[in-house]
Amino acid sequence: MTPNCPTLDIEAYRPLFPVTQHHIFLNHAAVAPVSTRVVEAVNEYFTDVLRAGGTNEPAWLERVKKARADAAALVGAEPEEIAFVKNTTEGLLFVANGIRWREGDNAVTASCEFPANVYPWRNLARWGVETRFVKPRGGRILVDDVRAALDRRTRVVSLSFVQYFNGFRADLEALGTLCRERGVLFCVDAIQGLGALQLDVSRTPVDFFSADGHKWLLAPEGIGVFYCRRERLEDLEPLEAGWWSVQKATYYAPDYSTYTAPLRNDAQRFEPGTRNNAGLFGLGAALALLREIGILRIEARILALTDRLIEGLQRRGYTILSPLRPAERSGIVTFRRKGQPALQLHRRLREANILVSLRHNAVRVSPHFYNTEEEIDALLEALPA
Numbered sequence: 001m002t003p004n005c006p007t008l009d010i011e012a013y014r015p016l017f018p019v020t021q022h023h024i025f026l027n028h029a030a031v032a033p034v035s036t037r038v039v040e041a042v043n044e045y046f047t048d049v050l051r052a053g054g055t056n057e058p059a060w061l062e063r064v065k066k067a068r069a070d071a072a073a074l075v076g077a078e079p080e081e082i083a084f085v086k087n088t089t090e091g092l093l094f095v096a097n098g099i100r101w102r103e104g105d106n107a108v109t110a111s112c113e114f115p116a117n118v119y120p121w122r123n124l125a126r127w128g129v130e131t132r133f134v135k136p137r138g139g140r141i142l143v144d145d146v147r148a149a150l151d152r153r154t155r156v157v158s159l160s161f162v163q164y165f166n167g168f169r170a171d172l173e174a175l176g177t178l179c180r181e182r183g184v185l186f187c188v189d190a191i192q193g194l195g196a197l198q199l200d201v202s203r204t205p206v207d208f209f210s211a212d213g214h215k216w217l218l219a220p221e222g223i224g225v226f227y228c229r230r231e232r233l234e235d236l237e238p239l240e241a242g243w244w245s246v247q248k249a250t251y252y253a254p255d256y257s258t259y260t261a262p263l264r265n266d267a268q269r270f271e272p273g274t275r276n277n278a279g280l281f282g283l284g285a286a287l288a289l290l291r292e293i294g295i296l297r298i299e300a301r302i303l304a305l306t307d308r309l310i311e312g313l314q315r316r317g318y319t320i321l322s323p324l325r326p327a328e329r330s331g332i333v334t335f336r337r338k339g340q341p342a343l344q345l346h347r348r349l350r351e352a353n354i355l356v357s358l359r360h361n362a363v364r365v366s367p368h369f370y371n372t373e374e375e376i377d378a379l380l381e382a383l384p385a
């Protein structure tokens, strides 16, 4: 048991993450390791295909159903509000390309966003849609600045749950409320928060979010979750609708001669064709693990580890670039030291077998729930005093 998190027995879960035997892995904001449960689930799928091709497809569909239910339960949504996507970008594109734009409309994002949440909006320039960039202040995106960027032609605000560089956690509640008041859609790039921090769409007025599995969800790359609030379904034109997007599309009782079936009236209309079942088996196992532990316990654990890290870094005279207000904290802590190239710090940590990221001449650290206090201390000790 760890002192900071008495109800979560970390030692029971660490063996599920063999990465801990090879590295001190503190880089979940990049591409995270998967657990043995994910590997077993993916193997199970491939073993099945190896032996029987698609014969057991009905059983796979049950697995997909369970993964969808777990994805929904993780965020307080209904399964009908979840579509599986191939990456974060795909979900953002469903929103960007699905809105019925008129020339002169605008979309609001921020100038510090990861490019995945910029290109889908900038691409709309060819339809006469402007992308507006809110500038962060001191690494924080202020709700008042977002408000000031809105006008009568704003159709959507799209921001990250957690900023990839400094870990700033957006006030989704306040932003969503603002958007609702102004009749503007609210879209969230959730990849840097989902799986680490609680996001409850039953309380938080987010209309859409998208997140690939490969970071905090501890799932494979190339399979992610797109959320579309039920009441917003008709606000998006499903431009990628295909034979799986329509009602009664099944493999085992197919009617391949009907071409006029109506669109599904749930988020599965965004799944146009055959799914990435291997990825879905893996994502399903990852979601089940997160739910078994509980997102609140995961969040508390991550914040306890980052508290320790921040305190140690400050004691050693490092400058923390991540916002320190409790409500703005996340699993990401970014730091640098004056006069010391971050490249050197990064190299030094790498030599000590401690894996973190180098971003914009700063070091970005991102522990998950299974990391230990000892690993945080090892990082602190490996840094120049």
Ligand SMILES: Cc1ncc(COP(=O)(O)O)c(C=O)c1O
Pocket (backbone or CB within 6 Å): 029, 030, 087, 088, 089, 090, 114, 116, 117, 160, 162, 163, 164, 189, 191, 192, 211, 212
């Ligand atoms: C905030 C953010 N959005 C999106 C992505 C990745 O997008 P995708 O899943 O489409 O590759 C990253 C990856 O680093 C990210 O940090």
